[in-house]
Amino acid sequence: MSASHPSTVTVLAGGISHERDVSLRSGRRVLDALSAQGLSVELRDPDASLLAHLRENRPDVVWPVLHGASGEDGALRGLLEALDVPYVGSTAAAARLAWDKPTAKELARRSGVATPRSITLSHDSFRELGAAGVLDSLRDEHPVPLVVKPARGGSAQGVTVVDDEEMLPRAMVDAYTYCSDVLVEQKIVGTEVAVGVLDTGDGPRALPAVEIVPRSGVYGFEARYNAGETTFYTPARLDDDAARAAAEAAVTVHETLGLRHLSRVDLMIDAAGTAWFLEVNVLPGLTETSLVPMALDAAGFELGLVYAALAEKAVRDHH
Numbered sequence: 001m002s003a004s005h006p007s008t009v010t011v012l013a014g015g016i017s018h019e020r021d022v023s024l025r026s027g028r029r030v031l032d033a034l035s036a037q038g039l040s041v042e043l044r045d046p047d048a049s050l051l052a053h054l055r056e057n058r059p060d061v062v063w064p065v066l067h068g069a070s071g072e073d074g075a076l077r078g079l080l081e082a083l084d085v086p087y088v089g090s091t092a093a094a095a096r097l098a099w100d101k102p103t104a105k106e107l108a109r110r111s112g113v114a115t116p117r118s119i120t121l122s123h124d125s126f127r128e129l130g131a132a133g134v135l136d137s138l139r140d141e142h143p144v145p146l147v148v149k150p151a152r153g154g155s156a157q158g159v160t161v162v163d164d165e166e167m168l169p170r171a172m173v174d175a176y177t178y179c180s181d182v183l184v185e186q187k188i189v190g191t192e193v194a195v196g197v198l199d200t201g202d203g204p205r206a207l208p209a210v211e212i213v214p215r216s217g218v219y220g221f222e223a224r225y226n227a228g229e230t231t232f233y234t235p236a237r238l239d240d241d242a243a244r245a246a247a248e249a250a251v252t253v254h255e256t257l258g259l260r261h262l263s264r265v266d267l268m269i270d271a272a273g274t275a276w277f278l279e280v281n282v283l284p285g286l287t288e289t290s291l292v293p294m295a296l297d298a299a300g301f302e303l304g305l306v307y308a309a310l311a312e313k314a315v316r317d318h319h
Contacts, residue, residue, distance in 0.1 A: 006060030006086075006311050009034055012076070014045035017068020018157055018178075026286040027065040029293070033304040034063075034311065046070065054083055061311045062087040065286060067154055072283050073099045086318035088310050090282040094258040098282045101151050101183050104257060108277045111256040113249045115277040116268075117142065118185040120151055123176050135168055138184060145187035148172060150179030154281060161187060188268040188276045193236045195250035196284065196292040197263045200309035201316070204254050206247035207295035209267075211236030232291070234298040242273040249275040260317065261310050264292055 011034075013027020014020055027043050034041045042059075044050060046066060054062065062085050064071055078092035090098065098104050102120045109115050119142060126134055148171035149159040158178035160171035175182040196207035211233040238246065250265035257280065264284035268276045284292040296306055 006315050007040055008059045008061075009039050009041045009311055010054065010057075010059040010062045011041060011043045012046050012050070012062060012064045012066055012071075013043055015066045015068060015070050017066070017070060019067035019154060022285055022287060023065055023067045023071070025288070026067075026290070029286050029288065029303075030063055030065055030307060033307045037304045037308040039308065039311070046076065051079065051083065054080075054085055058085065060086070061314050063311065063314075064089060064283065067283060067285065069099075069152070072154060072281075073152070086315045088314045089261050090257075090259045090263065094260070095282045097257050098259065098263075098280045099152055101149070101279050102181075104253070104280055105183075105277065107256050108249075108253050111252055113252050113256075113277045114274050116147075116186040116188050118183055120181055120183050121172075123180045123182075126172065126176070126182075131169065131172075135172075138168070139165055142184055142186065144168075145189075146171075147185045147187050148175050149183050149185070150175050151181035151183045153178050185278075188270055190268045190270040190276075191236065191238065191242075193238070193246055193267050193269060194291040194295075195246050195265045195267060196295040197250050197254040197259070197265060198296070198306070199254075199261055200306065200313050204251050204259075206250045207292070208235035208298045209238060209243060209246045210234045210291045210295050210298075211238070212291075232294060234294050236269075238269060239273070242269050242275070245269070245273055245275040249277055253277055253280050261313060262292065 011027050011030050013023045015023055031041045031043050062080055064076055070076055074092035074095035077095055080087045081092055105115045144162055144165055146162040148162055158175045160174055162168050162171050192212045193209040195209045197204045198207055213231040215229055246267055253265050254263050259282055264281040266278040286293055
């Protein structure tokens, strides 16, 4: 391999998270796209033999396509850094910041990006202070409509839109099944968009925003991964000012958190055209129904070329 032209790539997909199937689908798509560019690609499920395999075979670059905690909380990335293996995607430190939604929101807010008012409640505080008392305090300070979600996690699992106060206790219980901390956030009414941010070497740039219109009204797990449950508009049906605001917010979040290569920033655009930051994904899904491939396609990019360029960038960034 030349200084920055990798020839062997190990794609990591599968894992043990709730999103294993999505990860495998993403991994196969990446494998196909890179193989079509003439790279030698292997797909591996992370298991007890993985680290020894990487030490012995040392691919030019690793591409983690693992969703859920193991892939996105920074742990695996930290191990790849310890092995001194180049990999595609954000560093372990940046991934940890992004994975924790309350932390990502606070950092975005400090850098001037709007984000909905929220409170984070641990399961312990909920138990120790009494659920009824905590919920009463919540109702006073954070009136419905609200969005209740695990403070860490992906694919909208454990997320409930609470339009009626009666739904709040159940929403909290659902979210706690996925995470010991729950984020209760003011619901912003508007247009839901996802903005991919791509950097293959010229600095981060926003891809066309993808507008998300779920048939059920909520972009939950089923709506994300079952064809026909959601209508997407790429580019989003936003006026120029709102589209610019969404792009700027996405790039600001990407840079503020120190992300690299590829990310996806989820935003709500309200009637005034303000872009409200919800969360960021350091490992956006790359399946056939995923938003980042849609946006790349809308921008006129060829997936294989982009993915090969990201693998090259990972090697350059490592040196």
